[in-house]
Amino acid sequence: MSEPNSKPAWGLLQQDIVELLRAKYWNNTKNLKSLLTGNTAFPLQISLKPPKGNAALNHLSHFQEFVDSWRSFCEQAEDKSLHVKVNWDTVRFRMLSEQRVPTTMTISDITALAQMLGSKQERQLTDWQYRIAFIFDSLAIELLKRTVHPIKSNYEHELFIELIVNLEALSAFSDSDLKLLVKLIPQLYKGMGRGCYLRALPVIVVDTKFIEKNLRFIESVTSAIIDRSAKEVGLLSWLDCRDKPKDWLLVKPLCKNAEDALGGLPLLRMSSETLLSFELPAKNILVIENDQSCLSLDTIPDTIAVSGGGKNVSWMKANWLASKRVAYWGDIDSEGLAILSDVRSKLSTVIPLMMDSDTVEAYLDRMVDEPESVAKEPVALTDRELILFRMLRNGDFGCTRLEQERLPIDFVYEKLRLWAE
Structure with missing residues (x-):
């Protein structure tokens, strides 16, 4: 026989049913919408879990509470005109004779369900x-x-x-x-x-x-x-509306002629979509992964820098780039080399700058760890670049990333001017 004070699994009371209905139907968005649209049909039949066999004898007080609570509920439902029906069966229990026992609840529609759950x-x-x-x-x-x-x-x-x-x-x-x-x-x-x-x-x-x-x-x-x-x-x-540009790129002329050709603007923003068709007025186009590295530059002959795209290099398939000298400069890590690979797949003539093992060796003490390495090997790297990619990913240099911002500005200008001139 069960402990007298333990609550049995049978005989759900009104508060139990309310909690069940709230969790299963009202607070479950998928089920609620299914009811509202008619995909789940009313009426709902909810079992009150009446006792079976000798279960009622083992918990007579709970059995009495179970029956009385639903009898009281039926009286209140009638007074309030609730569209909820409790179904009763006559059951013969040994030692208890015949008893009228609540068995199921029928909820006729969404209004009745809301009434059941509360104001x-x-x-x-x-x-x-x-x-x-x-x-x-x-x-x-x-x-x-x-x-x-x-x-x-x-x-x-x-x-x-x-x-x-x-x-x-x-x-x-x-x-x-x-x-x-x-x-x-x-x-x-x-x-x-x-x-x-x-x-x-x-x-x-x-x-x-x-x-x-x-x-x-x-x-x-x-x-x-x-x-x-x-x-x-x-x-x-x-x-037939155009998408609002989400990928604004920073465009910075690095010489006076280029700045004059852009209306005298020292900085401007263009979308990738615009750059696909708008030819920048300089012979040299320098693509830089990071905005801050771009902002640190000035006075590179016949050059315009484009930065801030990160992985977004879709604009580099623009036809007008074929007539330019284009260089790419990014972080030396697995992701930076993966972006370089993506750039080269769109523009085979691109020249990588300061993204080699010599640069890594020169500034080993400035390296940090990349948060997460790229797992898949890029397909458009040269043999030397692929070796560097593997060495970085394997941690052969101790750390796995040399950020472009960590390179000294005199070193950067030397490399850029050699390329541009």
């Missing part, structure tokens, strides 16, 4: 219902004004699904955000951006920062109402 969940559900109803009702009015570009017929179900899928974003919207959303969607049509940046999109009333901030949510709603391809290709592509 917080009821408020959440009411808030979601308000937001969804506002979008449906307001969009119906606004879409009537859309005369040129068609919308999908019978879009309501698809829109509802997308709103539930994006429930977190929808919940974060203020009332003013909801109004902006329903003003925006009817204005959108395929190709309206005409190759401009998103911030230049020709919309009225709505600010384009709102679009940028809520791009994925707007994409889902647009896909549901107007054109499914908006989600398939991405909203920016569907609108």
Whole structure:
């Protein structure tokens, strides 16, 4: 027989069921959305785990509490008109005669589930219902004004699904955000951006920062109402808007002629996309991994430096670079040599500067350890570079990285001027 004060595994009480429902359905985002969209069908049948065999005899007090608590719950549910039903069976127990025992709970719909869990969940559900109803009702009015570009017929179900899928974003919207959303969607049509940046999109009333901030949510709603391809290709592509540049590179002319040719600007930022087509006005192009190393330079004849790309060297496949003398200078470590390999795969004539074993040997005392070495051997290194890559990765120099910033400026200028002149 069990200890008298230990709680058995059978006979779930109301607080047990509430905790179970909250964990399994409400706090589990995937399960909650499945209920809201109808993928998981109501009614829910929840077992109350009634006792079996002689279990009730071993815990008579718990059995009585189990039965009484659900009898009391049924009375309260009836008074409050809860859409929750407790199902009872008549069970014959040895020494206890026949007993009416609660066996399962039936939860009829999402409203009943929220009622079961408490006022917080009821408020959440009411808030979601308000937001969804506002979008449906307001969009119906606004879409009537859309005369040129068609919308999908019978879009309501698809829109509802997308709103539930994006429930977190929808919940974060203020009332003013909801109004902006329903003003925006009817204005959108395929190709309206005409190759401009998103911030230049020709919309009225709505600010384009709102679009940028809520791009994925707007994409889902647009896909549901107007054109499914908006989600398939991405909203920016569907609108024919250019991506905002994310990879600004530092461009620094290193002589007066180059600076004059760039409008007298001593420093400027260009995106990788721009540099693919914009030819820099100097014979020598020096590509540097780190911005700080670039900023330390000045007075290199007929030279413009480009820095800050790190691993992003995609722009170096630009056709105009074929007519230039191009050098690359980065850290001497496995990652720096891997970037050099990537550069060479795009521009075979690139000249590496200060990325050799002689430089390492000269400044061994300035080396540090690379946080994590590149595992895969680069494919576009020379034999000597590949040997250096392996030696660095194996720790043959004691440490594994010589950062370009640790090289003395007089040494750097000597190497750069020899290359440039």
